[in-house]
Each structure stands twice: as structure tokens, then as C-alpha cells.
Amino acid sequence: MSPGNRPKVVICRDMGPDVMPLLMERTDLDVVLWPENRTCDRAWLMENLPGAVGVLGMFPSQVNSEIIEKAGPSLKVVSTMSVGYEHIDLPVLAKAGVRLGYxxxxxxxxxxxxxxxxxxxxxxxxxxxxxxxxxxxxPKFTWSPFSFCGPQLSATERSPTRTVGFLGFGRIAQATLARLVPFGITHCLYTGNPSSQADPTLDQSLAEKFKLKGVRRVDNDTLARESDILFILAPGGPKTYHVVNEEFLKKMKKTSVLVNTSRGTLVDSNALAKALKEGWLWGAGLDVVEGEPNVTADHPLVKEPRCIVLPHIGSATLDTRVGMATLAVKNLLAGIAGETMGAELDLSRA
Structure with missing residues (x-):
């Protein structure tokens, strides 16, 4: 507890005028806010953590045993403004009985x-x-019939089949598939959790839902070989580290495109740069890169002309960021009050 016996919450970033009033107008809370428009300084955080009942942070700031121990037994909840949680030591939170909102x-x-x-x-x-x-x-360019040509996303008379693949087939993957259907995608391949069984009935229902000629759950080898466009949309962490490596990339079509909008650690950057340079696949679109934000002009992927690299802007729309910040704050407040969160990660299996 802070002076006046008001519960203390530590907020690691100002989340703007649409969201901060949810916290700042709470006279029953002692809100400690990192005052600068940059990543929260670790020393500041450690200084202000003791006695906190809640902490609101965001990727990639690490939440580990150091944070939990510094806050002490008062800590009830950690809220992260992110869909991913690989920056959080889940077993440590579970052992301490601290809830996690995301x-x-x-x-x-x-x-x-x-x-x-x-x-x-x-x-x-x-x-x-x-x-x-x-x-x-x-002005100096000389036009020719096939200059700057690339593979077409939609099916054509010459190429009547278009297969999209998903490494990871959760909410974002299925929303992406829904957007691709009007382009003329005809088939969908996806990988599932290795611990679960393939379900042909599910595949058939998905094919009917998306009006596709076929939907199949496959292994990684088949996914690499048959996908015209491959979307990497699986969670990060040790189990998926460099799942897209040199061996995987060598199996892809020379006209295929790889897109990664999940976590950079899933793709071996050096292997992908080599694959692009040697023409194992056509091109790549990346919103995430391993080691980000330390990605500069001399990075091997940035140097590749057929690789589009964006600075992790997948959720960067005004509506989405306000929605994420609002949910993060509401998760924090619910956790403090012992109420049901809008989105809480089950730590019982951590």
C-alpha cells in the first residue's frame, strides 16, 4: 500500500487521452506513471515496484522473478498490452499467484x-x-514485357489453383484467410498443435465456411512444398524457435512468398536472406525480425531487394491501439479487484 492506504499501480507507459482517464480519475488508486515517451527505464521501475498491487507493461519489457520479488507479496496482477507473452516468465507468475492479463x-x-x-x-x-x-x-527505365513481374495472388486461367499456407491457424490466420478468399484463393493448408489430432470434419467445415476447394491440416514439410503464399502466424517461444530454417526454405516453391507477422524468432534471418539471394523462393514480407529493433540498413534481410521489412506495425491502427490499451487497463483494474478480466491467461499449466 502507498500513502493513504491507496493501492499502488505502476504504469510503464502513458497510453493517451482516450485511455489514461480510466486510471487517473480513480481517486482510490495511487497511480505511478513513467513520465517519458520512451521505453520504461528498468531502474525507475525497480525503484517504484515495492508494494505495488498491479503493474501494466508492454512487449518487449521483461517480467521475470526480479520484478515479482521486487514488488513483493502485495502484487496481484500483471497486465501486458500485447497478444504475445513470451516476455513474461509464466511459471514465476504462477508460483507467486500473480494473475496475467493480455x-x-x-x-x-x-x-x-x-x-x-x-x-x-x-x-x-x-x-x-x-x-x-x-x-x-x-525516366531512365526501359520497359520490357516482363520487367518487374511477380507471382499473382489470385488464381488465373493459366494458374487456376492458388494455395495459401498457415504456420499456425488461430484467430489472426483465419481472419487473414477470410480476406484472401475474394482474391481467388482456392486451397488452404495449415499446421496444428502437435499435441492435437487432425480432424477431417473440421477441415470440411472450414472449406465450406470459406468456400474453398480444399482445406487440409498438414505437416511442416508439406506446408513448405505446396504453399504459394505462406503466412507465419504461430506464437513465439522455444518450441517455435527457427521453425522456418534453411531446410524448410529449400522446400518452398521458387514463386512462393513468405509473410511473417507473428514473432521474428520463428524465422532464421540468415537462412531467409540466403534463400532470397539464391532464389529458393520469390520474396518475403516481414513485420517482425529476430533481434528487433536492432535492424539497420546493413541487416542481411534489409539488403535483399525482394524482402519488405516493416518495424513491427501489425497492430498500429488508431482503433486497435486504443482498444488494446483500454483492455490492458481494464484487465489491470479487474485483477486488483479480484474480478473476471476481459482477457486473462490461464497460468495453471505454466
Whole structure:
């Protein structure tokens, strides 16, 4: 408890005028807010944690035993403004009896939109062609019938089958698939949790739902070989680390496009750069890169002309960010009050 016996909550970032009143107007709380518009300083956080009942942070700031121990037994809840939680030591929270709120669902549409955009950009050589204009090369360019051509997203008379693949088939993947159907996608492949069994009935119902000729759950090898566009949309963490590696990439079609809007650690950056350079696949669209934000002009993927790299902006729409921040605050307040959160991760299996 803080002075006046008001419960103390530590907020690691100002979340703007649409959301902060939910906290700042609470006269029954002692709100301690990181005052700067940059990542919360660790030393500041450690100084203000003792006695806190709740902490609101965001990816990629680590929440580990150091944080839990510094806060002490008063800590009831950690709320993260993110759908991912690999930056949080779940067993430590579970052992301490601290609840965890996160923000899934809110960003589904925004990330699905961006995923489709990256597939189009990578397939249609937007990286290369933008440079032609930006570098004043367009007036010097000599047109030819196949200059700047790339694989078409939609099915055509010449190529009547278009197969989209998903490594991970949760909410965002299915929202992405829904957006692709009007483009003329005909087949869908996906991978599932290895601990669960394939369900042909589910595949048939998905095919009917999305009006596709076929939906199949497959292994990673089949996914790599048969996908025309491959979306990486699985969670991060040790189990998926570099699941897309050199061996995987060598199996892909030379005309295929890879899109990653989940976590950079799923894709081996050096292997992907080599694959693009040597033409194992056509192009890649990345919103996430391993080691981000330390990705500069000399990064091997940034150097590849057929690789579009964005600075992790999947959820960066005004509506989505306000929604995420609002849910994060409401999760925090519910956790403090011992009430049901809007989105709480079950830590019983952590």
C-alpha cells in the first residue's frame, strides 16, 4: 500500500487521452506513471515496484522473478498490452499467484490486414519498384514485357489453383484467410498443435465456411512444398524457435512468398536472406525480425531487394491501439479487484 492506504499501480507507459482517464480519475488508486515517451527505464521501475498491487507493461519489457520479488507479496496482477507473452516468465507468475492479463482479439483485424498487404507487396516487387521511383530511375527505365513481374495472388486461367499456407491457424490466420478468399484463393493448408489430432470434419467445415476447394491440416514439410503464399502466424517461444530454417526454405516453391507477422524468432534471418539471394523462393514480407529493433540498413534481410521489412506495425491502427490499451487497463483494474478480466491467461499449466 502507498500513502493513504491507496493501492499502488505502476504504469510503464502513458497510453493517451482516450485511455489514461480510466486510471487517473480513480481517486482510490495511487497511480505511478513513467513520465517519458520512451521505453520504461528498468531502474525507475525497480525503484517504484515495492508494494505495488498491479503493474501494466508492454512487449518487449521483461517480467521475470526480479520484478515479482521486487514488488513483493502485495502484487496481484500483471497486465501486458500485447497478444504475445513470451516476455513474461509464466511459471514465476504462477508460483507467486500473480494473475496475467493480455490483449488478444483486439488486434486480429489489423494484423490480418497487414498480412495481406505484405503478401501483395512482396509478390509484386514493391521494394524494388519503389526504389526505382525514389532514386529517380524511372525516366531512365526501359520497359520490357516482363520487367518487374511477380507471382499473382489470385488464381488465373493459366494458374487456376492458388494455395495459401498457415504456420499456425488461430484467430489472426483465419481472419487473414477470410480476406484472401475474394482474391481467388482456392486451397488452404495449415499446421496444428502437435499435441492435437487432425480432424477431417473440421477441415470440411472450414472449406465450406470459406468456400474453398480444399482445406487440409498438414505437416511442416508439406506446408513448405505446396504453399504459394505462406503466412507465419504461430506464437513465439522455444518450441517455435527457427521453425522456418534453411531446410524448410529449400522446400518452398521458387514463386512462393513468405509473410511473417507473428514473432521474428520463428524465422532464421540468415537462412531467409540466403534463400532470397539464391532464389529458393520469390520474396518475403516481414513485420517482425529476430533481434528487433536492432535492424539497420546493413541487416542481411534489409539488403535483399525482394524482402519488405516493416518495424513491427501489425497492430498500429488508431482503433486497435486504443482498444488494446483500454483492455490492458481494464484487465489491470479487474485483477486488483479480484474480478473476471476481459482477457486473462490461464497460468495453471505454466
Amino acid at each position: 490483449t488478444p482479439d483486439v488486434l486480429t483485424d489489423a494484423v490480418a490486414d497487414l498480412s495481406v498487404m505484405l503478401a501483395l507487396m512482396a509478390g509484386r516487387n514493391v521494394g524494388e519498384t519503389l526504389e526505382v521511383v525514389k532514386n529517380s530511375q524511372w
